[in-house]
Amino acid sequence: MLSTEQIAFYHEHGYLHMPAVFTVDETAQLQEDLDWMIKTWANVGVGWTGPWRKQIMDLETEAKSKLIAMHDLHFYAQSWMKGLTKASIAESMSQLLSSESEAANGGAPVEMHHSTMHVKPCQTGHPFPMHQDHAFYGHADNRFIDALVHLDDTEHANGEIRFIDGSHKLGYLEHITSFVNDAGEKEVCTPHLDQNVYRLEDTVAVPAKAGDLVIFNINTIHGSYTNTTENMRRLVRAGYRHPDNTQTFGQSCGRPSLMLKGRRARAEDQLLFGIEGPTNAAGNSAHDAFGVKM
Ligand SMILES: O=C(O)CCC(=O)C(=O)O
Incomplete structure (x- = not known):
């Protein structure tokens, strides 16, 4: 269970570091199965597109930068299905998603919406531009929490997650979804915010250990730097929401989600x-x- 202080911190700052959510053994199994998925199923690609790439990477890094990714790891390995649906995670999410009356009556219902692998390969592993996750899976309200499962210890050198403190209070901001390329043509790109207005330099770094969760609100502005180390930085995001919060567009829209706590009204x-x-x-x-x- 989260403490009153942890709940207050999340609501004030829009993020929360939850240490040691997974045991050493659970983390080892998640790592082993993640590595298997990286070899067997995941896509290796250039990652997110857009003019931001040349703003936050030098030309050499930009040309080599890669992201290893796939969605819904819980459909591919039992450890991930069990890990992401852990009762303790559902209880914590319920505490954070509850209204006052729900908190007084056993807590809000919770469903798991998706999971997504984000692995930054060594040395040139993809940075993430500043964005809100709402741009990727829009919802009617902000009762949606993203949880980053850490499979490696993170620090500045391998691109730890970074947030603009309290930015969830801004609500959803329009994202840049196209730009004019060098050939003068309009090109569609991955949604992101103006990197000169919402700057990585202005963020709070939240380094974490393997087995930790770092969670944040769907409207919290976040990003991360390039992985410059000799090792991969392995991380998986899972989305948890209140079932009354209707999805309006984007990733997995229209797909039923898994009930982890309570009932669907x-x-x-x-x-x-x-x-x-x-x-x-x-x-x-x-x-x-x-x-x-x-
Ligand atoms: O993996 C990262 O460093 C950033 C992840 C992220 O931006 C996201 O999951 O929305």
């Missing part, structure tokens, strides 16, 4: 989840999270 006329597979061009189900035809 039924809104008036709300339909059951559909059972058919993806049916539209965006890969979304014919039913959104509330069972309404899209």
